[in-house]
Amino acid sequence: MAAISKVDLEKAATILKLLGDKTRLTMIKILDSHDCCVCEFVAMFNASQPAISQHIRKLKDSGLVGETRRGQWIIYSLNKESEYYPFVCSLLEHLPNQDFKLQQLEKQGLRISCD
Amino acid sequence: MAAISKVDLEKAATILKLLGDKTRLTMIKILDSHDCCVCEFVAMFNASQPAISQHIRKLKDSGLVGETRRGQWIIYSLNKESEYYPFVCSLLEHLPNQDFKLQQLEKQGLRISCD
């Protein structure tokens, strides 16, 4: 039986606040299974590019999300090495799968990242 | 193997936002093992009574917390019947036990509820 990772209460509150936004929570849920770039999120959420960039920045600042440049695109991924990943994971387990959003993108020919 | 309860993404974000506050998160962690009244929280957090009441109201409005009057006091407890309790529980598991806060209260003779 693996021990449950403990998270400092103050840090936990910070993470929950970060994820207490529908857009960011959905992003993290999607990133848990697929890497994505900004323009994919923009298409998925019907949001402006700066709005998405700003959400991503918060996720990056927390260390939950990492980035890699691939040519023109910057591919974002969940940082599974984060000390808080197990905590986040146990939230994500309760959320419904969001793969349909990526499938919609594919249908529209807007899927970029390949993972 | 019990299935993991699924929570609508929008509702999940609302709950995470609610718990994304150090005071409310600590309250919920404490209420998971002990009932408490407002004046106990006031003493524990060194916060004003209206500030605590307003935090509690939000928790009540979400359905996560219930109340019972006991004479002069209103005793708050975690609503384990809430549809979102399993979700909240899997967060709380990652938080360090806060019993020391109640023990401090007892030492100061400020513990009210008996559970």
Next chain:
DNA sequence: TTAGTATATAATAATTTGCTTATATACTTC
């Protein structure tokens, strides 16, 4: 019934958040 304790609520002020608009940077392709 009056005083005291516990709690809620309303009004307001301070802070934070998340968006928009405008612009800058980085890469690709011609």
Next chain:
DNA sequence: GAAGTATATAAGCAAATTATTATATACTAA
């Protein structure tokens, strides 16, 4: 190197959040 695409960032603003102050309600005890 010029044009196009992807992304970041800064400034400004509106909405949401949280605390404070002041007051009201509910119960207890004298």
